[in-house]
Amino acid sequence: MSVLLAQQLVCEKSDRQLFSDINIELSSGQLLYVTGENGAGKTSLLRILVGLSAPATGKVHINGFDIHKDMPSASQGLLYFGHKQGISQLLSALENLQFWCQQHDVKATEEAINGVLAELGLTGLEDIAVKNLSAGQQRRVALAKLWLQQDASLWVLDEPFTALDVHLIAELEAKITLFLKSGGTVVMTSHQKLSIDYPISNLHLDYSW
Amino acid sequence: MSVLLAQQLVCEKSDRQLFSDINIELSSGQLLYVTGENGAGKTSLLRILVGLSAPATGKVHINGFDIHKDMPSASQGLLYFGHKQGISQLLSALENLQFWCQQHDVKATEEAINGVLAELGLTGLEDIAVKNLSAGQQRRVALAKLWLQQDASLWVLDEPFTALDVHLIAELEAKITLFLKSGGTVVMTSHQKLSIDYPISNLHLDYSW
């Protein structure tokens, strides 16, 4: 069974058609790399795929569930990482991740979380409010979710590399490869070149008016 | 005479010292490339250099004027391009640039502005409210200032390449080189590698706690 199945997607913003007739079928272990110019509609496509915004026409199924009809079941094995980071500015990195784990039924002890944070170079910053961290550090806190969530089957990542420095980009690429090799599916966008040692299927969105 | 002269700059945020004892002297035709990890304090340094935030101690002179005492004269030949784009979301690209030209005593006709916008790939989008453009397109509108302002002597650019696609990055790099060759001075930060055919002086900010 396909992990992600999108049929005949059409997206309209205001009175403009961003794209039409997008069909995607991804099965386990596949990586879809969405490219396109600024404003081509990459973010819009990804948000439709995870069910956060509704397409003009078309359907999206994740693990067999229609994401727009039955969001709770469809989003079970889904991990979305968008332009917004989904972490509360006033809570500390640790609290944010603990909260996220409780929300998503992820069992992770405090030590486990601290371990992941240390791996991402945030030792000593675990109990500082996130707003006091720099852009890149905040991004890392949000990325820690990728390390924590063990049983996701689909990652949807919108420009995960922005604001990261070179070391972390390399680490993240390694992480993505590992996930793919363990049978995960990934949809991602980025403006940078991807240096991953894994077959990449490319979807290019043309800028249309 | 040096275009930019910074002496003994110290920056403190909340109770943390980001950097201390920064001394910079740039003369015409020099390019200073500020690097450093996320949170090292690049943005903070640049904002101090253009006078938008006050250093804990130290002085900055631009073209001989103290920027923190005599902002109007010091900022005469200065062009700052920060994380925020400085364009109104509700106005169109054209209106935004016209307004900016009036503010900064730049003589530019409507055709000239339209020409620059066309050069940046925004033909046909000139009279749409900026908020309806994508992240990268908005960035381009803001960048148009670099094409319009002819008599600036110092550009201070904070991560000008974010959200741009490859073509535009190349074009922008070419523009920067041209400006340098014509005797301009540039201070910039970026996380990407800079592929400019021009001598680069590098300032690396160490992350300190």
Added chain:
Amino acid sequence: MTFQFENMTDFFNMGGYAFFVWASFIGTFICMFGILFQSLYVSKKIKQGVEKETVRAQRIMAARAARKIKQQAKIKEVSNEPKT
């Protein structure tokens, strides 16, 4: 300079205004002691905090040093590979 009241009961009675007088005096004392002790308490807390911060700073720098070593090791590995 004489005590103005016949006896202590009289004193506590305050000529019939006992409630108002004593309530305002006691309320005032509570407020004053409140702000005083809060300030002293915070001062103690802060001094503990200073120690915590130094420990944190050391942890951060140590962790960064460790990471750096690890990364350099990795780079070495990579650069060694083609030679062997």
Added chain:
Amino acid sequence: MVALKSVFLKDLALAYRQRAELMQPLMFFVLVITLFPLAIGPSPETLQRIGGGVIWVAAILSLLLGMERMFRDDFADGSLEQYMLSPTPLYMIVVVKVFTHWLMHIVPLFLISPLLALFLHLTFDMYVALMLTLLLGTPLISFVGAIGVALTVGLHRGGVLLALLLIPIFIPLLIFATSAIESASMLLPYHPQLAIIAALLLFSVALSPMAIAYSLKVSQN
């Protein structure tokens, strides 16, 4: 359940971190009330007559202003997206959030109200009636208000718009509440008014969560 409890605890923690801000609607409440005696004149009878109404208007305004913040941060930092993608249905999370918000904003209001009753020379009966109507009416404000907040959360500049959307909706509530207080001032029974407010409350608690969840989804689009 764990997920819901964690939402509750998180919102409590967030409110605690911003406890200075939590006091603001309260101070606003007191300030608006002090404006009136100054504008209208200090005569105790006038104040007593308009007191209940003034307290209610001030309560509505200050609750509305504080309400803006209910989903704003969650929207801005993307937590809301994550809630939608979490296994717990959104409308349940919404109920917890509205309830927490009410708890954090109304308790201080209750604590300060004896003082205000004193400022405005209310009688004891009026005071009791005021408290009862507030107790029943404010959750109604929170639940119905949350719909408005959810609708305007994507607009960044909700403040006034929100007040505009909501004030007309609260007018019936205001009428019943002040009429209850007026009855109390004349020592008449005021069960009927309370019953009506209670009915409105039940109705809104039953229906609004779905409406709020839907509005939030729309503003994500």
Added chain:
Amino acid sequence: MVALKSVFLKDLALAYRQRAELMQPLMFFVLVITLFPLAIGPSPETLQRIGGGVIWVAAILSLLLGMERMFRDDFADGSLEQYMLSPTPLYMIVVVKVFTHWLMHIVPLFLISPLLALFLHLTFDMYVALMLTLLLGTPLISFVGAIGVALTVGLHRGGVLLALLLIPIFIPLLIFATSAIESASMLLPYHPQLAIIAALLLFSVALSPMAIAYSLKVSQN
């Protein structure tokens, strides 16, 4: 001069693009005023007595709500940074912006006021006094209020805090204005009050631009 004129024109253009929003404070004003007859009861004498005060309170509240927006957008999109780096001194730009804001927000209020005077059964003399005090008092509110707005613009959640900072400062103004209206209702002269308000206005116009510019710089830090 060209630069200042362009600031004026730009703010006009922006206000025009958001003209729906421009109506909001006005509608809020009307709504608050209509709440009162509902909360207090419709007796004409009571309304007449409290009318001037209610209009002033409503005007202060609605101006406060609309004021938040004075520098917000410019701050958010970085236009403010560009103003600071432009050759025109910031305090001059600030004067133009405050003036434009006042123009856009007060004119509708004047247009609607005859209607409200009618609602609240004000006499003609009271109406004249009301208009005069508003004419002198509202620019004062704009200029002093702008200081508060400039101070809170970097905080993202200014709304309530702003009201909290500013209402205490406006209270003297409110006292003088309502006392002028009261004098008018008794057919007494009210020049002294007007003179005091005018003096306050001149004082604030002279000093506040520097304070606003300073506060904006602080917010940028």
Added chain:
Amino acid sequence: MWKWINSFAKPEKAYWLCDVLQNWFAVVATASLVIGIVWGLGFAPSDYQQGDSFRIIYIHVPSAILAMGAYVAMAIAALVGVVWQWRTAFMFMIAIAPVGAVMTFISLFTGSFWGKPMWGTWWIWDARLTSQLILLFLYLGVISLYTAFEDKQQAGKAAGVMAMVGVINIPIIHFSVEWWNTLHQGATITKIGKPSIALEMYWPLLICIVGFATFIGWVTIVRMKNEIIMRDLHRPWVAKRFGGLVDLEAAVANEKDMKGGQ
């Protein structure tokens, strides 16, 4: 002289001064508060009109006057901070603000508890009472604004502007009794020239005023010391004094070595 004063702009020096003054203030405050209040409560003659309820004067008047005094001190500190850019001036400003707010609160509720037996009402909207209430809100406004900012440098400046704007309220409070006729007593103690009050009542009142003033000074000093440490948490002198261990430089140097070696 000027240079000597200017040296207190340095937190380290200011901290030293606070340390020196703290105990003096504590001693004077305790002594004069005890003497003044015992004298006022037990030994001053009772008022022929107000009976013993007048004894509230010994806390009401000091707290009322000093609430205003503290505000003026705060505003002056703000001015110094804005004009000469003294960091310590802002620290003083925010240290005294809560103390002043508490004093205002005390004057409000003691006045209220005095008003009930004298005027027959807890509260009335007269000019003095209202303006004193506004003073409380001005204090709260300054404090809220300060706490709302993350960066305390910025917070100090912003709250300073607010504190200076609010000064207009002070003359309004003081002259309110003359401008509007009210229930509240006119100036008796703060009148220029001879006080119109019996000397046996006057002396304990003066002592109480001194007691309250030094008490405010004492608490402000304690709070200011807190503020100084909190703001300078990462400066070497604080670490040297309270941190115990400072191997921070060593750790940094260590790291730099490693980079150099590579």
